[in-house]
Amino acid sequence: MSKTSTIDTKERFSPGHRACIGCGEALAVRMACKVLGDNVIIVNATGCMEIVSSQMPFTSWTVPWIHTLFENTAAVASGIEAGLKVLTRKGIRDMSKTKVVAMAGDGGTSDIGLQALSGALERGHNLLYICFDNEAYMNTGIQRSSATPYGATTTTSPAGKTSVGQFAWKKNLPAIAAAHDIPYVATASPSHYKDLMNKVKKGMDVKGPAYIQILSPCPTGWRCATDNAVDIGRQAVQCGMFPLFEIDKGNYKISYNPENLKPVADYLKAQGRFRHLSDIEIKKIQDKVDHDWARLKTLASLGRTN
Amino acid sequence: VATRTGMEVSLAVSEAVKLANADVIAAYPITPQTHIVEHLAELVAQGELDAEYIPVESEHSALSACLGSSAAGARTFTATAGQGLELMHEVVYVASAMRLPIVMAVANRAVSSPLSVWGDHSDVMAVRDTGWIQIFVENGQEAIDQTICAFRMGEDRRVLLPVMVHLDGFHLSHMVEPMLFPDQAEVDAFLPPINYPLPLDPAKPVSMGDFAPPIVFTEAKWAQEINLEKSKEVILEVWHKFGERFGRNYKPVESYRCDDCDTLLMTMGSYSETAMMAIDKVREAGKKVGLLHLRLWRPFPYEELRQLAGKAKTIIVLDRAISMGMGGPVASEVRSALYPLEKKPKIVSFIGGLGGRDISPVDFETIINRGMEIAKTGSQREFEIFGVRE
Numbered sequence: 001m002s003k004t005s006t007i008d009t010k011e012r013f014s015p016g017h018r019a020c021i022g023c024g025e026a027l028a029v030r031m032a033c034k035v036l037g038d039n040v041i042i043v044n045a046t047g048c049m050e051i052v053s054s055q056m057p058f059t060s061w062t063v064p065w066i067h068t069l070f071e072n073t074a075a076v077a078s079g080i081e082a083g084l085k086v087l088t089r090k091g092i093r094d095m096s097k098t099k100v101v102a103m104a105g106d107g108g109t110s111d112i113g114l115q116a117l118s119g120a121l122e123r124g125h126n127l128l129y130i131c132f133d134n135e136a137y138m139n140t141g142i143q144r145s146s147a148t149p150y151g152a153t154t155t156t157s158p159a160g161k162t163s164v165g166q167f168a169w170k171k172n173l174p175a176i177a178a179a180h181d182i183p184y185v186a187t188a189s190p191s192h193y194k195d196l197m198n199k200v201k202k203g204m205d206v207k208g209p210a211y212i213q214i215l216s217p218c219p220t221g222w223r224c225a226t227d228n229a230v231d232i233g234r235q236a237v238q239c240g241m242f243p244l245f246e247i248d249k250g251n252y253k254i255s256y257n258p259e260n261l262k263p264v265a266d267y268l269k270a271q272g273r274f275r276h277l278s279d280i281e282i283k284k285i286q287d288k289v290d291h292d293w294a295r296l297k298t299l300a301s302l303g304r305t306n
Numbered sequence: 307v308a309t310r311t312g313m314e315v316s317l318a319v320s321e322a323v324k325l326a327n328a329d330v331i332a333a334y335p336i337t338p339q340t341h342i343v344e345h346l347a348e349l350v351a352q353g354e355l356d357a358e359y360i361p362v363e364s365e366h367s368a369l370s371a372c373l374g375s376s377a378a379g380a381r382t383f384t385a386t387a388g389q390g391l392e393l394m395h396e397v398v399y400v401a402s403a404m405r406l407p408i409v410m411a412v413a414n415r416a417v418s419s420p421l422s423v424w425g426d427h428s429d430v431m432a433v434r435d436t437g438w439i440q441i442f443v444e445n446g447q448e449a450i451d452q453t454i455c456a457f458r459m460g461e462d463r464r465v466l467l468p469v470m471v472h473l474d475g476f477h478l479s480h481m482v483e484p485m486l487f488p489d490q491a492e493v494d495a496f497l498p499p500i501n502y503p504l505p506l507d508p509a510k511p512v513s514m515g516d517f518a519p520p521i522v523f524t525e526a527k528w529a530q531e532i533n534l535e536k537s538k539e540v541i542l543e544v545w546h547k548f549g550e551r552f553g554r555n556y557k558p559v560e561s562y563r564c565d566d567c568d569t570l571l572m573t574m575g576s577y578s579e580t581a582m583m584a585i586d587k588v589r590e591a592g593k594k595v596g597l598l599h600l601r602l603w604r605p606f607p608y609e610e611l612r613q614l615a616g617k618a619k620t621i622i623v624l625d626r627a628i629s630m631g632m633g634g635p636v637a638s639e640v641r642s643a644l645y646p647l648e649k650k651p652k653i654v655s656f657i658g659g660l661g662g663r664d665i666s667p668v669d670f671e672t673i674i675n676r677g678m679e680i681a682k683t684g685s686q687r688e689f690e691i692f693g694v695r696e
Contacts, residue, residue, distance in 0.1 A: 054516035059513035065511070065514070079330065079375040079378070081374075082358035082375055083375035083378030086329045086358045095378075095507070116370065119362055122363075
């Protein structure tokens with residue numbers, strides 16, 4: 001499939017997995033897989049998608065798939081990529097058309113797997129790394145990660161009399177990935193599915209490391225309605241809490257660029273994880289989003305420098 | 307014709323990996339292993355070995371990358387020591403449970419703290435239960451031979467397990483020894499190309515590393531254990547075939563001047579050669595003492611040990627590690643292995659050579675004499691630490 005104007009009807013992440021009702025991450029994986037096609041090897045970190053798809057003796061995967069541990073996904077992917085390269089070069093098996101795709105959650109990427117990710121990006125392996133970002137450790141039951149947004153209540157950053165909930169700003173992982181001077185970085189959301197698929201396609205086609213972070217709304221952990229994952233993702237994009245952009249060879253390009261962002265308050269109030277926030281805290285978040293958005297626009301306005 | 311060359315043993319291990327025509331090497335530097343991966347990097351850079359060399363950012367990633375390349379069906383090698391082996395600890399379990407025939411050289415080193423780059427067996431003991439085939443080598447020649455054998459053992463369809471080749475850090479890794487390097491053609495004839503069943507390949511998709519609920523987990527572990535136990539037959543077969551072709555024969559437990567002995571000294575790794583000198587000395591003095599050298603650490607060679615040690619009255623075991631709060635790990639296993647015998651030998655446990663402390667032939671004589679004394683009179687202690695300043 002060269003373009004995603006007609007979406008592949010084939011499923012590689014099959015129905016029958018055990019994801020929670022209304023899971024935005026399962027949806028995002030499914031969408032990504034439609035673009036990945038059949039000639040891939042998927043390396044999956046420990047986490048929600050691994051657990052819901054792989055209980056012995058079942059599997060939800062119709063493409064080759066491997067899970068080993070939590071924090072080493074990028075390293076395992078590096079090894080596979082090197083293996084395919086040398087097997088092809090030595091004429092043992094022609095694997096030249098097979099792409100290695102690593103998948104991990106935000107904890108497996110921004111916290112425990114960050115070192116392995118950095119190593120893989122720096123070494124320049126030809127692989128696509130997709131972070132399915134549901135903004136906390138959902139598999140273990142909603143604990144904060146460094147990708148959890150400020151103010152969200154989680155079981156390890158509970159809101160309380162002396163606590164606002166998550167106390168730090170969401171780690172800017174796309175910028176960290178881009179700092180490795182890799183050819184392609186992007187953010188995406190299943191609410192903007194064509195954009196998502198086109199970005200995955202670009203990540204597949206690029207030679208060298210590509211990093212895509214896909215917002216994966218989690219009704220269970222975000223405490224929102226189970227039929228609301230797509231819409232809540234759209235709201236996150238529209239209010240600037242999760243802007244969609246690409247960093248193509250270091251050049252920023254905003255993918256969804258409205259004249260005015262919607263207020264964050266509407267997005268925050270739709271979710272139980274933010275419900276405790278005072279107007280002062282909401283203002284603080286709005287200010288931060290405004291600042292980051294302005295900065296993103298400035299970066300995008302630089303135009304192509306190469 | 308094999309050529310006899312003087313070389314540092316670390317470099318010889320790299321040359322053996324080259325002879326084995328490894329496809330992927332993922333490596334991170336750590337003393338006293340570094341020379342192995344340095345030399346491999348050089349061999350790849352000079353085009354002498356056609357392999358992918360992944361200079362990873364940690365040992366955890368080194369073995370993780372090995373999981374990947376091995377699962378893709380590539381012949382895979384790494385090396386580590388001490389803290390490196392500790393850092394990759396959880397990955398070590400995964401390699402064997404997922405049946406990935408990686409070969410890893412371990413230049414045995416002490417484990418912090420206090421920091422020590424020098425040799426002992428603390429790092430090995432921490433990975434004792436991880437399901438790898440584990441072989442202790444005695445000298446440089448054996449380091450070459452076992453590295454080559456390790457690929458054939460691990461990759462055998464009846465085995466499909468990772469193999470650790472243990473060589474004593476510094477005491478062996480940094481020695482310059484004369485060694486026979488087999489011809490490439492001979493190695494090629496001995497070691498067939500890797501043919502891993504069901505590698506990661508879109509032509510035939512597999513899911514690897516699924517999670518196991520309680521209803522499956524026990525069976526998965528049992529299958530793994532049976533497989534490791536049964537690998538001994540293949541290990542013996544590989545050593546036999548190696549002996550036929552190269553004329554050097556290896557056994558799970560070696561014995562030296564043991565036939566008429568009441569007392570046996572038992573060692574692992576490179577200390578065995580030093581211990582032999584002490585055995586010769588005490589035998590000159592009329593004492594009937596022999597040496598057992600444990601080569602195959604996992605799967606544990608119960609049968610061979612019972613055969614060789616069963617007739618002795620006393621076995622003096624030298625451990626190069628402490629199992630804190632318990633004692634000498636090898637002594638403990640030997641005691642447990644011999645317990646079912648009707649005539650149980652006394653096991654006298656010594657711990658020594660920690661963090662690179664040398665044990666000379668004279669020291670071994672002292673250990674033997676003191677061990678024989680303890681066997682006679684008994685001791686207040688479960689074990690003695692040789693040469694410690696209290």
